Amino acid sequence: MVKIEGDWQGAINVPGQTLPVKVTFMEQTATISIPVQGITNYPLTNVRFDDPFLYFEMNIQNQKLIFDGSLQEEMIDGTFTQQGQVYPFELKRPGVREEVTGTKAEISVQGGTMSALIVKPEGEGPFPVMLILSGSGPTDKNGNSPLLEGDNNSLQMIAENLATKGIATIRYDKRGVGDNAALAMQLRGSVTQSRKKSFLQLV
Known part of the structure; x- marks a missing residue:
């Protein structure tokens, strides 16, 4: 997990819109945030990283959401599955932002x-x-x-x-x-x- 530890940002591409997400990988655990749905740092389960393959699940409201992808340089992409529907997702490490004044x-x-x-x-x-x-x-x-x-x-x-x-x-x-x-x-x-x-x- 060391190779992917930290914050990753991106989106799930569902029909007609993109759903922004943030995933944070830690030593043994991971969390996901989906701002437009009011979900912040929700714990992920069954997180497995066998370089370059990555798999994790999100169990919420009696549903199991599956993310199955792989690490390609500084990008993770793959498929998101919910109730038999499959959509592509993509995550990237956020860039270093300039100091904000104000x-x-x-x-x-x-x-x-x-x-x-x-x-x-x-x-x-x-x-x-x-x-x-x-x-x-x-x-x-x-x-x-x-x-x-x-x-x-x-x-x-x-x-x-x-x-x-x-x-x-x-x-x-x-x-x-x-x-x-x-x-x-x-x-x-x-x-x-x-x-x-x-x-x-x-x-």
């Missing part, structure tokens, strides 16, 4: 606490504020996605550049993503608007 802010929301990152210009305010949204899918507040190879940090760079122009920014991970992975649930418009107003009050 001040963390938290607000209480439906289902728990949501965090955001505020980047302010130097000097005394008040400053105009821009709310940066990360778009669709599992893209995080920095503009990175586990479905794409490598990190681009595009939204982080935008925030840092706007700070040099005298503009403060707020950006946050959506429910089910990054810092807010545990908040994986659908939002209604009224809740979304309330969340934005609450963060603006912290700037």
Whole structure:
């Protein structure tokens, strides 16, 4: 297991969508996180690694989900089986991310606490504020996605550049993503608007 120890990120490719997952392998055990389903560090069973072949199971809600794949350099790919349906999956080691600058802010929301990152210009305010949204899918507040190879940090760079122009920014991970992975649930418009107003009050 030493060869694969650590975090791996990727997705299960089910019809019509990709399901982001994170798998962490330890010396004798492993866990899986599926943010969009609110699953965090769920223990895996029957984990076997016979280089290059890898097999593990996830037993949940009286179902046995099977991952059967192999290690190919820095990638694990194979098949995911659930109730007789078979789909491909792929995992990669996450890249080393640049240090993120800013001040963390938290607000209480439906289902728990949501965090955001505020980047302010130097000097005394008040400053105009821009709310940066990360778009669709599992893209995080920095503009990175586990479905794409490598990190681009595009939204982080935008925030840092706007700070040099005298503009403060707020950006946050959506429910089910990054810092807010545990908040994986659908939002209604009224809740979304309330969340934005609450963060603006912290700037």
